Amino acid sequence: MPSPALQQMGKRPMGQRIKEWVTDFRRQWEIQSMVIPGIIFMIVFCYIPIYGLTIAFKNYTVIDTLSSAPWVGLDNFRIILSDKYFWDSVINTLGISFLKLAIGFVIPIILGIMIYELNRGRFKKIVQTISYLPHFLSWIVLGGMLITWFSTSGLFNQLLLELGLISKPSNILLDAGKYWWIATLSDIWKEAGWGTILYLAVMSKIDPTYYEAARIDGASRIRQIWNITLPNMKMIISLNLILTVSGLLGSNLDQTLVLMNSQNREKAEVINSYVYRMGMTQGDFSYATAVGLGVSIVSVILLVAANKITSKLNDNQSVL
Amino acid sequence: MNRKVVKEDVDSRIFDAINIIVLFLVTVVIVVPLWNVIISSLSSGKALAEGGFIFWSKEFSLENYRSVFNDNTIWQSFLVSISKTFAGVITHVFFCAMIGYGLSKRYIKGRKLYVAMGVITMFFSGGMIPTYLLIKSLGLLNSFWVYIIPALFSYYDVVILMNFFRNVPDSLEESAKIDGAGDWRIFLKIFIPLSMPAMATIALFNGVGQWNDFMTTKLYITNQALYPLQMKLYEIIVQSQTQSMQNIGGSAVIETTTKGVQLATIVITTLPIVVIYPLLQRYFISGMMLGAVKE
Numbered sequence: 326m327p328s329p330a331l332q333q334m335g336k337r338p339m340g341q342r343i344k345e346w347v348t349d350f351r352r353q354w355e356i357q358s359m360v361i362p363g364i365i366f367m368i369v370f371c372y373i374p375i376y377g378l379t380i381a382f383k384n385y386t387v388i389d390t391l392s393s394a395p396w397v398g399l400d401n402f403r404i405i406l407s408d409k410y411f412w413d414s415v416i417n418t419l420g421i422s423f424l425k426l427a428i429g430f431v432i433p434i435i436l437g438i439m440i441y442e443l444n445r446g447r448f449k450k451i452v453q454t455i456s457y458l459p460h461f462l463s464w465i466v467l468g469g470m471l472i473t474w475f476s477t478s479g480l481f482n483q484l485l486l487e488l489g490l491i492s493k494p495s496n497i498l499l500d501a502g503k504y505w506w507i508a509t510l511s512d513i514w515k516e517a518g519w520g521t522i523l524y525l526a527v528m529s530k531i532d533p534t535y536y537e538a539a540r541i542d543g544a545s546r547i548r549q550i551w552n553i554t555l556p557n558m559k560m561i562i563s564l565n566l567i568l569t570v571s572g573l574l575g576s577n578l579d580q581t582l583v584l585m586n587s588q589n590r591e592k593a594e595v596i597n598s599y600v601y602r603m604g605m606t607q608g609d610f611s612y613a614t615a616v617g618l619g620v621s622i623v624s625v626i627l628l629v630a631a632n633k634i635t636s637k638l639n640d641n642q643s644v645l
Numbered sequence: 646m647n648r649k650v651v652k653e654d655v656d657s658r659i660f661d662a663i664n665i666i667v668l669f670l671v672t673v674v675i676v677v678p679l680w681n682v683i684i685s686s687l688s689s690g691k692a693l694a695e696g697g698f699i700f701w702s703k704e705f706s707l708e709n710y711r712s713v714f715n716d717n718t719i720w721q722s723f724l725v726s727i728s729k730t731f732a733g734v735i736t737h738v739f740f741c742a743m744i745g746y747g748l749s750k751r752y753i754k755g756r757k758l759y760v761a762m763g764v765i766t767m768f769f770s771g772g773m774i775p776t777y778l779l780i781k782s783l784g785l786l787n788s789f790w791v792y793i794i795p796a797l798f799s800y801y802d803v804v805i806l807m808n809f810f811r812n813v814p815d816s817l818e819e820s821a822k823i824d825g826a827g828d829w830r831i832f833l834k835i836f837i838p839l840s841m842p843a844m845a846t847i848a849l850f851n852g853v854g855q856w857n858d859f860m861t862t863k864l865y866i867t868n869q870a871l872y873p874l875q876m877k878l879y880e881i882i883v884q885s886q887t888q889s890m891q892n893i894g895g896s897a898v899i900e901t902t903t904k905g906v907q908l909a910t911i912v913i914t915t916l917p918i919v920v921i922y923p924l925l926q927r928y929f930i931s932g933m934m935l936g937a938v939k940e
Contacts, residue, residue: 350754355828356747360759363744366798367762374771374779436671439664448665454926455672458679461918463857465875469882469911470682473904478694480681514675546660579859583879586886597773604774605864617772625768 381615387608394611401615411616414599417505417592422573424509430569432513433520434562438550440521441528453525456518464515468583471511472498499588508580508593520565527561528554563635571628574620596620686710686908693905709905713913718869719877723913726873729792730855734848740797742844745806746832763800773864780865791865792873796855802847809843810836846928856918874914881907 350357381401383394405411436456443449459467474480475498482494497503535553544552578597585593594602596616604613680700685693689706713719747753748760770776776795785791813836821831837844859875866872872880885903 346754353752353754356750356753357755359743359828359832360747360753360755362740363747363798363803364759364762366740367766367800370776370779370795370798371766371770372762374775375769377771377775377778380775380778439668442660442664443668444661445665448668452668452672454923455675457926458919458922459675461853461857461922462915463859463875465857465859465879465882466911466915469878469907470678472882472886473682473685473908473911474678476904480678518675545656582863583882600773605777610774610778614772614774617774621769621772628768 378614378618380611381618383611385611385614397611401612402619404612405615405619410594411596411599413591414594414596418574418595418597421505421508421595424505425512426569426573428509429513429517429520430566432517434524434558436517437521437524437528438554441525441554442546442550453518453521456521458518459515460519462515464577464579465583467511467515468580471507471584475507498584499586501589501592504584504589504592508577508584511584512577512580523561523565524558527558531557560639563639567628567631567635570631571624573627574624682908682911686905686912688905690902690905709909710913712902713906713909718872719874719910719913721870722872722874722877725789725871726856726875729789729873730852733793733796733855734852736793737797737799737802737851738844738848741799741802741847742806742837742840743832744798745803746810746836748803749807749810763803766800777864786865787868787871789871792855792858792861795861796851799851802851805847806840806843809840813839842928849925849928853918874910878907878910878914881910 380394382396382398384397384400385394440449440452440456443452462470475482475496477494477496481497482491485491486494498507531553536549539549539553574596578595578601581593581595581598582601585598597620600613600617600620603609603616677700684700684702686709687705687707688702689704689708692702692704692706695703748756748763750756753759771779780786780791780795785794817835818831821835826834857875858873859879862871862873862876863879866876881903885907888903
């Protein structure tokens with residue numbers, strides 16, 4: 326049985342604790358003055374917009390304020406479910422994201438391993454420098470390049486003509502059926518090299534004696550990659566996979582805005598660009614917010630699910 | 646010599662050869678289109694219309710650049726791009742460093758709440774429309790400040806800097822405190838100079854982000870005087886696309902003129918990044934590492 330004095334030390338009265346806390350806080354005013362502007366920033370620029378999500382459940386028009394707009398419950402969400410254009414954008418988002426995931430996720434891993442296996446210093450540096458470069462171009466710049474490359478007198482058509490693969494130039498950016506591939510491949514061209522950096526960093530930490538031992542046992546290079554390199558990258562690959570999967574629905578708005586045109590729209594519109602169009606150009610704020618909120622909720626579910634699955638694969642160690 | 650080792654040696658050489666060839670092709674696939682944009686931008690309209698060159702232009706000409714630079718609005722956009730990048734980077738790095746420094750002190754009251762609030766911002770946001778309504782009600786529409794103020798803070802960068810500050814030995818701070826220095830003085834005079842590498846990394850990432858940013862303009866700016874290069878380029882692209890669609894089979898002259906202007910603008914917009922990129926490459930890489938090993 327603890328003495329009354331000890332009990333009191335553990336449970337001082339609430340008022341006294343608050344008082345002490347305030348005194349400590351005051352004494353720290355100088356260091357607090359560095360943090361508080363950040364907290365104010367977060368409240369204004371992050372938490373007020375999160376509160377603003379309530380307009381998804383309201384009928385907000387330009388003349389309303391956030392508080393005066395009437396509540397409409399789930400009406401906006403009901404309309405979404407019967408909106409053909411919304412479902413088109415969902416299908417396009419999923420299609421493009423699936424291609425980006427299936428191809429774009431694996432290529433940096435392979436590319437990273439290939440660069441790691443290069444033992445020549447000079448060439449390795451050149452490959453790295455060049456492959457990282459496209460990451461630094463904006464989507465607007467890359468979009469402009471794609472439009473000129475694919476134009477009838479552009480690089481793409483010239484190459485195909487010279488190789489004899491086509492007889493007449495045509496602009497494939499106007500061909501809706503090929504848009505998903507253009508979106509996927511241009512994204513890979515831009516980001517694959519950059520994606521290798523983390524993998525290379527992890528590989529550089531693998532103990533070289535593993536490889537020596539494997540060589541003595543007569544393991545081929547492919548075998549060494551399979552049995553040493555890849556298992557050592559399991560954690561970082563899982564982490565990357567979780568982040569990629571949780572971002573699946575938020576696929577690149579800049580890319581779509583610059584590459585979409587009246588000919589390929591039905592295959593190019595993604596959820597984000599649809600939100601942009603409904604909200605910013607048509608002024609239907611409540612509807613656009615409802616779409617955006619739905620996407621965020623699904624993204625969080627994807628994040629949690631991907632974390633669960635990958636932690637199973639990593640012997641129940643949570644990656645996040 | 647053991648036969649197995651010899652065979653393994655040959656296999657290994659084949660592996661190396663294939664590896665080098667494939668990676669060589671990868672670099673070619675990246676470099677050729679970029680090179681093609683540069684030489685095309687340096688070609689006359691006539692040569693562009695004829696097409697047919699990949700590595701070298703038939704008719705060298707600066708006419709595209711001349712017509713771009715004759716347009717005063719391009720100079721204006723250049724100025725906007727440069728000033729928003731410089732002002733944005735300096736304020737962003739300082740603001741994040743200040744908060745990161747405060748949060749690096751474990752004794753600070755309210756730390757748990759501050760960190761929880763920060764972590765939530767990494768996973769949740771209001772999204773496009775509520776943010777737009779906020780920016781509108783703050784009166785930031787069509788204001789240069791919209792490039793700076795909403796971009797001040799990023800919790801990722803705060804975490805990176807916080808971890809960096811933690812690695813500075815405590816004794817430095819203690820001895821300065823004994824000498825009578827306050828927290829602000831210690832931060833400005835000791836921690837900022839010591840943290841230049843980390844701050845340079847964040848500055849570089851943020852700088853590229855600012856330079857390439859186009860959505861901020863698209864969402865919040867309608868005044869052409871505040872258009873940065875990216876927005877200017879976007880307008881040229883959209884314009885040329887509608888034109889080329891209207892003229893399918895029509896006037897090739899208009900198409901090649903806008904194409905030349907477009908190419909020259911692409912090169913001008915990208916040049917600053919391409920020029921500084923090789924110099925700063927190692928910072929970018931160490932920055933990726935900093936970002937990866939946080940937690």
